[in-house]
Amino acid sequence: MSILLAIDTSAGTSVALFRDGVLAAELNVTDNMKHAETVGTAIISVLTQAGVAAREVQEVVVGRGPAPFTGLRVGIAAAVMFAEGSGAKLSGLVSLDAIALTALKQRPASETRPLLVTTDARRSEVYWALYSGLSEKGVAVRTEGPQVLKPAALEELLAARNIDADTTNLTITGSAVGELALALRAAGQLERDISALYLRAPDAVEPKASGVFGKRVSS
Amino acid sequence: MTSFTIRVAAESDLDEIMRIENDSFQSDAWSVQNMHDEIVGAEKFYVVAHSTEDENTLIGYAGLAKSVDTSQGDIQTIAVSNEHRSKGLGRELMHRLIAECRRVRISEVFLEVRADNPIAQELYVKLGFEQIDLRKRYYQPDNVDAIVMRLTLEAQSNLEPLVLGIESSCDETGIGIVRGNTLLANVISSSMQMHVRFGGVVPEVAARAHLEALKSTLDEALAKAKVSLNEIDAIAVANGPGLAGALMVGIAAAKALAVSLDKPIYAVNHLVGHVGVDVLERGQVETPTIALLVSGGHTSLLLVRDLIDDVELLGETIDDAAGEAFDKVARVLGLNYPGGPEIDRAAEGGDPQAIRFPRALTLPKDMDRHRYDFSFSGLKTAVARHVEVAQAKLEAGEEVDFNIADVAASFREAVVDVLVGKAVKACLEHKVPRLLLGGGVVANRRLREVAQQRCDENKIELRIPALSLCTDNGAMIAALGAQLIMANRAPSSLNFGADSTLSVTTVQSA
Numbered sequence: 082m083s084i085l086l087a088i089d090t091s092a093g094t095s096v097a098l099f100r101d102g103v104l105a106a107e108l109n110v111t112d113n114m115k116h117a118e119t120v121g122t123a124i125i126s127v128l129t130q131a132g133v134a135a136r137e138v139q140e141v142v143v144g145r146g147p148a149p150f151t152g153l154r155v156g157i158a159a160a161v162m163f164a165e166g167s168g169a170k171l172s173g174l175v176s177l178d179a180i181a182l183t184a185l186k187q188r189p190a191s192e193t194r195p196l197l198v199t200t201d202a203r204r205s206e207v208y209w210a211l212y213s214g215l216s217e218k219g220v221a222v223r224t225e226g227p228q229v230l231k232p233a234a235l236e237e238l239l240a241a242r243n244i245d246a247d248t249t250n251l252t253i254t255g256s257a258v259g260e261l262a263l264a265l266r267a268a269g270q271l272e273r274d275i276s277a278l279y280l281r282a283p284d285a286v287e288p289k290a291s292g293v294f295g296k297r298v299s300s
Numbered sequence: 301m302t303s304f305t306i307r308v309a310a311e312s313d314l315d316e317i318m319r320i321e322n323d324s325f326q327s328d329a330w331s332v333q334n335m336h337d338e339i340v341g342a343e344k345f346y347v348v349a350h351s352t353e354d355e356n357t358l359i360g361y362a363g364l365a366k367s368v369d370t371s372q373g374d375i376q377t378i379a380v381s382n383e384h385r386s387k388g389l390g391r392e393l394m395h396r397l398i399a400e401c402r403r404v405r406i407s408e409v410f411l412e413v414r415a416d417n418p419i420a421q422e423l424y425v426k427l428g429f430e431q432i433d434l435r436k437r438y439y440q441p442d443n444v445d446a447i448v449m450r451l452t453l454e455a456q457s458n459l460e461p462l463v464l465g466i467e468s469s470c471d472e473t474g475i476g477i478v479r480g481n482t483l484l485a486n487v488i489s490s491s492m493q494m495h496v497r498f499g500g501v502v503p504e505v506a507a508r509a510h511l512e513a514l515k516s517t518l519d520e521a522l523a524k525a526k527v528s529l530n531e532i533d534a535i536a537v538a539n540g541p542g543l544a545g546a547l548m549v550g551i552a553a554a555k556a557l558a559v560s561l562d563k564p565i566y567a568v569n570h571l572v573g574h575v576g577v578d579v580l581e582r583g584q585v586e587t588p589t590i591a592l593l594v595s596g597g598h599t600s601l602l603l604v605r606d607l608i609d610d611v612e613l614l615g616e617t618i619d620d621a622a623g624e625a626f627d628k629v630a631r632v633l634g635l636n637y638p639g640g641p642e643i644d645r646a647a648e649g650g651d652p653q654a655i656r657f658p659r660a661l662t663l664p665k666d667m668d669r670h671r672y673d674f675s676f677s678g679l680k681t682a683v684a685r686h687v688e689v690a691q692a693k694l695e696a697g698e699e700v701d702f703n704i705a706d707v708a709a710s711f712r713e714a715v716v717d718v719l720v721g722k723a724v725k726a727c728l729e730h731k732v733p734r735l736l737l738g739g740g741v742v743a744n745r746r747l748r749e750v751a752q753q754r755c756d757e758n759k760i761e762l763r764i765p766a767l768s769l770c771t772d773n774g775a776m777i778a779a780l781g782a783q784l785i786m787a788n789r790a791p792s793s794l795n796f797g798a799d800s801t802l803s804v805t806t807v808q809s810a
Binding site for chain 2: 116120122125134150154157158159161162163276277279284287
């Protein structure tokens with residue numbers, strides 16, 4: 082029996098448990114302000130629903146975002162430590178890729194335009210990535226991104242390059258992360274990298290240089 | 301009153317021990333040979349005390365015979381030199397012996413005490429001993445009865461829990477491991493260097509660094525403590541006060557560890573952790589005590605009547621934290637971050653009285669609303685003005701008398717003066733003869749000097765934990781968690797979040 086735990090906090094708090102490649106339990110909490118409060122009980126909830134003990138989990142996979150700072154770290158920190166505690170193998174994937182996989186599987190075969198996946202990056206910006214379709218192994222093939230832009234700038238960019246993209250309004254789920262992890266593993270493309278995809282530098286300003294005796298402070 | 305240090309006795313302590321022995325037990329002192337055999341004995345455990353200032357002169361000792369086979373212990377002797385009695389040293393020595401009994405899983409501790417020594421009897425009763433027997437005319441040649449007393453140490457698993465503590469409230473990722481009151485590991489990964497170019501802690505930079513440091517800090521702590529995760533009895537984590545985004549990393553990590561190991565979790569107060577850390581050096585936090593916690597994020601004055609039940613905030617800074625003031629003034633003076641050590645260096649040879657910088661909230665009119673509060677932003681501005689005036693004169697081609705050592709020393713003196721002044725005032729006004737320091741600013745030597753001096757003048761016992769336990773660390777969080785477990789407190793639920801302004805009255809979050 083192979084047990085996989087999927088965790089993603091790039092939007093709300095999403096957790097899913099797969100047993101032998103089949104979804105056994107899932108919980109998606111949409112509140113995007115309560116990651117730290119929710120993550121522990123969410124994991125317990127899927128373990129309990131599936132009737133699985135924590136030490137039976139063999140694989141932990143976590144969504145690396147991109148996502149606004151604070152919430153994203155909660156899922157990654159939890160995944161790192163759950164893997165430490167349970168002895169499970171830890172992997173990471175791009176959360177947008179998981180949304181893309183679900184969307185590409187759902188859309189009619191007649192739809193062949195590239196898929197544009199966007200998520201809320203706050204500060205009137207979006208995270209985005211473009212996908213050409215599914216690979217032979219069933220993995221979403223990303224051709225651009227992930228990056229962060231204002232929606233108008235993204236539109237401009239696509240127009241300038243004559244890209245007529247299919248879009249999706251799907252949001253991330255625990256099961257989508259798990260599905261992608263299984264597909265990536267089957268394709269031999271599942272990676273150990275779990276670093277957070279912030280795509281923005283921290284907001285911080287370096288102070289100005291000093292004067293002869295020190296910095297002039299006018300207040 | 302002086303502070304003292306207790307350590308395990310060595311053979312070389314024999315002369316000093318015999319000096320106290322002969323003073324204390326004039327009629328029935330042990331022989332040198334007897335005492336020597338006791339100190340080096342295999343199933344014996346002897347500790348000695350010296351004042352913190354003078355390591356060479358012992359001021360007390362105590363010894364224990366322990367039989368792990370029968371899980372019984374016997375207090376062999378305890379003595380405190382005449383001039384150091386009634387200062388709680390006897391109690392501390394007993395604590396060390398009892399801690400050793402707990403460590404080797406002894407369940408019953410016995411002692412005999414002279415029937416004509418009510419002070420000692422009272423101490424033993426307070427420690428939990430009860431009379432079980434009376435031996436007539438046991439002490440000869442004085443012909444005094446011996447009261448036999450026993451302390452029962454419960455053989456429950458929460459007696460000395462193995463607790464892993466996680467701290468991430470500011471720029472230190474700390475993971476500590478304790479067994480009861482014993483420190484096993486205290487590993488800190490600091491992101492301080494990343495904040496240097498910004499002149500202060502950038503919350504987002506700190507939070508990112510926490511996430512990256514988690515695994516290696518955990519691995520190192522486990523290796524240092526020589527334990528595996530499966531042996532851990534409980535997880536403790538600081539959930540406030542502090543930087544919310546930074547705290548959340550530690551909280552998520554702690555919760556996932558607790559869930560993956562199926563172990564209880566304790567959400568504890570970061571500031572109370574700074575106080576609780578004293579159990580790792582002294583076996584307990586002697587209460588009541590005033591605690592002055594000074595760091596880059598906090599400047600708080602606490603009255604601790606009981607570590608886990610009764611902590612009161614007497615006052616705190618109404619603007620900048622003391623450490624922040626050091627950082628800002630360092631910037632004003634063109635010095636680097638962190639400001640504390642930089643200003644210390646700059647102040648070398650400076651005259652602390654050269655410039656009379658303001659001592660905020662110390663005037664009679666402030667005493668109603670801000671008796672124990674602090675304010676440092678005005679002080680920072682005063683230093684900046686001083687620099688500006690000098691700069692303007694220089695630009696106008698005037699002669700300038702500007703000595704950075706004097707400015708740094710005078711600024712530091714103003715900060716230290718207010719911090720120690722208010723802390724000592726709190727001790728005196730609340731009739732609490734103890735002051736405990738905590739937080740990173742304790743690294744400042746001038747603060748420690750002035751605190752020691754004014755505590756001595758006012759007969760206040762000053763406690764300054766080792767610097768590695770004063771700065772933010774996971775060991776203090778683990779230690780406070782262990783205290784809660786040993787007091788049979790229920791674990792926290794898994795629903796708690798980060799509380800950046802968590803009140804000190806909330807020692808544990810539900």
